[in-house]
Amino acid sequence: MSTSEIAPAGAGESDRAAFRAGPVDEESRARLAAGGLDYRRVAVADEEFASWLQAVGRGFLDSERSEAQIASIRERSGYRRVTGVYDPEGPMPEVPVSTIASWLGDLAVPGGALIPSCAISAVTVAPTHRRRGIARAMLEGELRAAQAAGIPMAMLTVSESTLYGRYGFAPAAPRAGWRIETKRAGWIGPRPEGRIDFIPRERARELLPVLHDRVRHLTAGEIDVPGSHWDNFAGTTPVAEKAGEKRAVQYTDAAGEVRGAAIYAVRENHDDFTKSTVSVHYLLAENDDAYAALWRFLLELDLVAEVTSYELAVDEPLLWMIADQRAAKVSVVDHQYVRVIDVVAALENRRYGAAGRLVLDVADPLGLATGRYLLEAADDGAGRVRPLEDDEAVDAVTVVLGIAELSATYLGGVSLATLVRAGRVQVAPGGPASTHSEAVAAASRVLGWHTAPRLSIWY
Ligand SMILES: CC(C)(COP(=O)(O)OP(=O)(O)OC[C@H]1O[C@@H](n2cnc3c(N)ncnc32)[C@H](O)[C@@H]1OP(=O)(O)O)[C@@H](O)C(=O)NCCC(=O)NCCS
Structure with missing residues (x-):
């Protein structure tokens, strides 16, 4: 462990404040409004925050929060962008039927950079309103809001492993x-x-x-x-x-x-x-x-x-x-989930395990990051990335993968070779790698990292 390096600065305070105060995503707002629901931000300082907190507690099967607990949490929640979905037809219209808190944080990536990342927390939907697409609308909404704010990554820890792959998240740092x-x-x-x-x-x-x-x-x-x-x-x-x-x-x-x-x-x-x-x-x-x-x-x-x-x-x-x-x-156990939103910014911020050139052919069901990208990793581990034109041919190993698989490899927590063997990623030879196994080995060396990622908290 070396402490001689100075920690690189992550997200600035003005960017954090702008994301906190930014609007909810219009597409999701309109979709929820069509079902009679009101999707909006919640002010931490206002009375409505207390009802929002009670909804979060109920969603996670906790008991009701006391006045003292609410005051304590409110005092420590200023950093969060708080959103809720409200059902005006219900008998308690002031209590949201769905909640999310997010904030602009920093994620440490291989090589020691801190990349701005949208942390997502407090995801709940009331059992009375489950399985109607409310969580999907909010999660897609937060990802689009993060993209609109220029945030290249999103991250979360989970109650259940099966919830977030559909939005492009993948377990990237186990615990x-x-x-x-x-x-x-x-x-x-x-x-x-x-x-x-x-x-x-x-x-x-x-x-x-x-x-x-x-x-x-x-x-x-x-x-x-x-x-x-x-x-x-x-x-x-x-x-x-x-x-x-x-x-x-x-x-x-x-x-x-x-x-x-x-x-x-x-x-x-x-x-x-x-x-x-x-x-x-x-x-x-x-x-x-x-x-x-x-x-x-x-x-x-x-x-x-x-x-x-x-x-x-x-x-x-x-x-x-x-x-x-x-x-x-x-x-x-799977623990820290990440989701690449901006492939160029995310990949240029991390360092690589070996020099090499890879074409990354990325599919993203939400359309945020779909495209072909050329990653060129230098001897010092720095990476340059650029999107490729549709018809642009490059003689390099090609890796065909979904956004969740790219996100899984991002912190170096799983080898690309493992994902190939699991049938999650396809690799085609190119450049100096003339066989499939050489191509897999080359791509795994580039995307690998020498220490395991870790996250020491839940959020
Ligand atoms: C998990 C939770 C937020 C889902 O909310 P929801 O509004 O019912 O979810 P949606 O209707 O938007 O479902 C979106 C998708 O997730 C799937 N899904 C929802 N809950 C799921 C679960 N528990 N396990 C597996 N899949 C689930 C749905 O089938 C749907 O799939 P599709 O869109 O790919 O067809 C809600 O059940 C909840 O609050 N659970 C308790 C609190 C919790 O665990 N929150 C997560 C904290 S990390």
Whole structure:
């Protein structure tokens, strides 16, 4: 891990504000209006936001929000573009039948750039109005609104894996959930010289965003974390539940610089006090020493038999820091979904695993990104991309793929060769690659990346 690079700036504040305040998509508004529904933005500061929040809670099977919870969420929601669909014929016309919150965020991509990306969240449709195309209208609407605002990517995390492929999203950064038997693991990793200390949760709340801003560009898939999420991790909102269970520690290196922090909770085992469990809510390390020191601290806690953590990368060095790898049960699940909206901007922002030329023949059911594009990756990993004319022939490997498959490969989380074997992508020889297998290998090397993408939050 290197921290010598300066994190590249992502989306600017004026672009974020413009997207937040921008209109809903006219095509979707007209489609919903034809069915008697009113699709519009919702003002966070106004009373209508409270009803919108109650609709989100109901959609996710939560209980009703209290006044205090609403006030707390409202205070932390200023960054969101909030939209709802209303049914004026219903007995509660002030409560939306469908909700979405989105915002212009930054997505870290292979090579360390931060690309502006439309984050989509709080997607609900009331069970009374399901399966009438309302979610489709809103999602297509947000994607078109993002395109109109010049945003090249969209991203989301999901409740169900089957919902978003139809809109061109694909799982691009999986998450690895770990359960580690601590007594069995055996620490064989480094033992850095710095120190671990407990800190107040409020101090962790201040520290985590600062550390995260220093390193997030180094891991493809990470995003700029909204402040409300840090409050939730640290339990620092007035309405935080079980905040007292959370413990926070920091790692300070030998030179006195704080380089990492972790927030975790312990669950005591009353039947056997030596078998308590620890769940790690967030662990952030600015360098390899901080990473080793924090994990060692957690795995060597007395009276703890199991440590769990659920938003880790599939290539965690931690696996190579324990003597018994079978002490860790790792399960991998789709997590960060992305959707390329602007092929040229998206592909020119990331770096590539090898030099080469590829024709990408992209199909997009929503028509946002359909076309043939020439990608030329240089020796330093930089890529140039241009749309090809209809009849323009290029002697290069041709990759025929849908927008979801292009999005799946975008963060380097899946090899193109895997998608070819899965029948999701077709590759034809060209240029120096004269056989199919050479073409697949060449295209996979170009589009690949040397570290796995990861996203450490849900949104
Ligand atoms: C998921 C949800 C938003 C769908 O809303 P909806 O208005 O019923 O969806 P639509 O009628 O617009 O359906 C759009 C498409 O998605 C499909 N679809 C909808 N819900 C689905 C589900 N749960 N599983 C698989 N497909 C689903 C529909 O069949 C339809 O397919 P098609 O247009 O390709 O033929 C809604 O059921 C809901 O609020 N669920 C609970 C909250 C939740 O899980 N939200 C998602 C958070 S990530």
